[in-house]
Amino acid sequence: MDEIQNWLASWFKEKKGATDCEDLYTCNYFQAGYIDSFGVVELIMDIESNFKIRFSQDHFQDRRFSSIKGLADIIRELQNS
Amino acid sequence: MIIGIDHIALNSLCLEKSVKYFSDAGYKIKFVNNDVPNPRAKIPFVANYDPLHSIAFCQSSNGIAVELIQLGALPGSPSGSYFPVFNNLPKGANLLASNVTGWNIPEGKFCQIDEFSAIGIVDKNGIASNVPDINRIVLPCRDLAKSHAFWQKAGFRDHPDASASENGSELHFRAIVPQWNLRMSLLRVDKDRPAPMLDSPGFPCLALLTTNIDDDLGRLAKAGNGEFLNPFNITVNGKTLRLAMLRGPDREILELIQFNRE
Numbered sequence: 382m383d384e385i386q387n388w389l390a391s392w393f394k395e396k397k398g399a400t401d402c403e404d405l406y407t408c409n410y411f412q413a414g415y416i417d418s419f420g421v422v423e424l425i426m427d428i429e430s431n432f433k434i435r436f437s438q439d440h441f442q443d444r445r446f447s448s449i450k451g452l453a454d455i456i457r458e459l460q461n462s
Numbered sequence: 463m464i465i466g467i468d469h470i471a472l473n474s475l476c477l478e479k480s481v482k483y484f485s486d487a488g489y490k491i492k493f494v495n496n497d498v499p500n501p502r503a504k505i506p507f508v509a510n511y512d513p514l515h516s517i518a519f520c521q522s523s524n525g526i527a528v529e530l531i532q533l534g535a536l537p538g539s540p541s542g543s544y545f546p547v548f549n550n551l552p553k554g555a556n557l558l559a560s561n562v563t564g565w566n567i568p569e570g571k572f573c574q575i576d577e578f579s580a581i582g583i584v585d586k587n588g589i590a591s592n593v594p595d596i597n598r599i600v601l602p603c604r605d606l607a608k609s610h611a612f613w614q615k616a617g618f619r620d621h622p623d624a625s626a627s628e629n630g631s632e633l634h635f636r637a638i639v640p641q642w643n644l645r646m647s648l649l650r651v652d653k654d655r656p657a658p659m660l661d662s663p664g665f666p667c668l669a670l671l672t673t674n675i676d677d678d679l680g681r682l683a684k685a686g687n688g689e690f691l692n693p694f695n696i697t698v699n700g701k702t703l704r705l706a707m708l709r710g711p712d713r714e715i716l717e718l719i720q721f722n723r724e
Contacts, residue, residue: 411638411639411640418466418468418639418642418671419701419721421465421466421638421639422465422671422673422720422721423721425465425673426673429673436463437463438463438464438617441463441465441466441636441637441638442619442636442637442638443638446638447638
């Protein structure tokens, strides 16, 4: 797993009580119940602050956003743009 | 950045009765706050201000949330701007003739449920009796182009399954959280409607979640009718929120919600 995925996984473990499991990186964290609406806002703000990026409206409609792996891909794309 | 539809507000004359109604219909009642302080900042958007108000937050797994508010609707006062389209309607809902002119909704008719009005989906066998989720709302508007532009600024996009006509257009908000999605049908009407207030009967307010309330308020207030309330803090269910309110082009009320970091 790369650095971004590890940061996201740590975020979910420390802030939302997620446990290490095989599908933590690939599951839909909304459906898995790891996060509520307040948590989503926290996640967005923490990501933007830590990685010095800004999401656009289009990112919030990207299906990849709902998994750690997919979200890491989005963050990486923003960092490289 | 607006990231989703948080809820639609529904004015209730009796919160206890309305909470039971939605609970029986399958909504999860996330919280009920009785007699909590009603921010004075809201006064310009309220017809009769009361320092206390009661609210309940009802969540559906298949539609947007409904926030019940007991402010005391005024009989005969203008109704809220928004007309939700319930996917399914509970038993006992009474059909009324549509009083929205200018556009036919082929799959729906106005349907009154208790003290509020909504558009129901009716099939040839009658009214279904499952959970009344809300995935779509109808918003009457005088200037279709202006309203279309306003709601696009709020993050809505053209709905891929529907094409615009001179009488209406279809938009949708696609959010990362499924319960924050909403389809909006803009319906062109010929008459101005009286400006609704937060204590109007029906559905007076649509609440949007934002990560930057100041930026979004600035953009949307300019594109709306110009009326807005500056951001203020409120504590709801133990969480401090930052709220702002504004009116859209047809004086519909929007609420912007930003969570405060603790």
